[in-house]
Amino acid sequence: MIVFWIFIDVIEQVQDLVQTRLPTEQGEFVLHYYSNTIDNKEHMALVKGDVANKENVPVRIHSECFTGDVLGSRRCDCGEQLAMAMQLINDLGCGVLIYLRQEGRGIGLLKKLQAYNLQDEGMDTVDANIHLGYLADEREYNIAGLILDSLHVKSVQLLTNNPEKIESLTQLGIHVTGRIPVQVVAHDENVGYLKTKAKKMAHMLFEPKS
Numbered sequence: 001m002i003v004f005w006i007f008i009d010v011i012e013q014v015q016d017l018v019q020t021r022l023p024t025e026q027g028e029f030v031l032h033y034y035s036n037t038i039d040n041k042e043h044m045a046l047v048k049g050d051v052a053n054k055e056n057v058p059v060r061i062h063s064e065c066f067t068g069d070v071l072g073s074r075r076c077d078c079g080e081q082l083a084m085a086m087q088l089i090n091d092l093g094c095g096v097l098i099y100l101r102q103e104g105r106g107i108g109l110l111k112k113l114q115a116y117n118l119q120d121e122g123m124d125t126v127d128a129n130i131h132l133g134y135l136a137d138e139r140e141y142n143i144a145g146l147i148l149d150s151l152h153v154k155s156v157q158l159l160t161n162n163p164e165k166i167e168s169l170t171q172l173g174i175h176v177t178g179r180i181p182v183q184v185v186a187h188d189e190n191v192g193y194l195k196t197k198a199k200k201m202a203h204m205l206f207e208p209k210s
Contacts, residue, residue, distance in 0.1 A: 014146040027090030041101040049094035052152040058095035060085035060159035061144045074189040106138030124196040145172035161203045
C-alpha cells in the first residue's frame with residue numbers, strides 16, 4: 001500500500017492539462033500547458049511533430065526571461081535564443097521547446113532587475129547575483145525532465161551552450177545524445193554578458209567580438 005501511494009505521488013507531479021495549436025512567426029506548434037505539485041508554476045512545452053518514443057529529439061529548455069523574450073532586451077541573448085530554437089525545431093520538423101518559469105536564472109524578476117542596476121555600476125552578471133545573496137545560477141531542471149517523460153521522449157539532442165544543463169538532465173536520467181549550439185550574434189549591449197557566461201559559467205560560446 002505504501003508503494004502504491006508513492007507511485008501515485010510521482011505520477012501527479014506534473015499534469016499536461018491543455019494542448020492547443022499555436023501558429024507562430026517561426027511555424028506551427030502544439031502548446032502544452034503543465035500544472036505541477038513541485039513549485040506550482042505554469043510551465044509549458046512547444047511541440048513540433050510526433051516526438052513520442054523517438055530518439056535524438058531536438059530539445060530546447062528555455063528559462064523565462066520577460067525582459068528578453070517579451071520586451072526584446074539587448075542586455076542578454078535570451079529572446080534571440082528563443083526565436084532561434086523555435087525556428088530550428090520548426091525547420092527540422094520535430095522537437096520540443098520547454099519553457100520553464102524560472103526568471104533571472106531562478107532569482108525572480110525583481111532581483112534580476114536589481115542585478116541589472118548593479119551591472120550598470122560595474123559588476124558582471126555573476127557577481128551581481130552573488131552580491132544579492134544568490135548563486136550565479138539557481139535554476140533546476142527536474143520539471144523539464146518530468147515533462148520530457150510525459151511526452152515519452154526517449155533521448156534528446158539538447159539545444160544549449162550550457163554544459164551544466166546537459167549534466168543536470170543526465171543526472172535526472174534523460175539520455176542526452178548530442179548538443180546543438182544556440183549561438184547568437186554579439187553586440188555592444190550584451191558582449192560583456194556573453195564573455196562572463198563563457199569565462200565564469202563555462203558556457204560553450206564562440207569568442208564574441210568586442
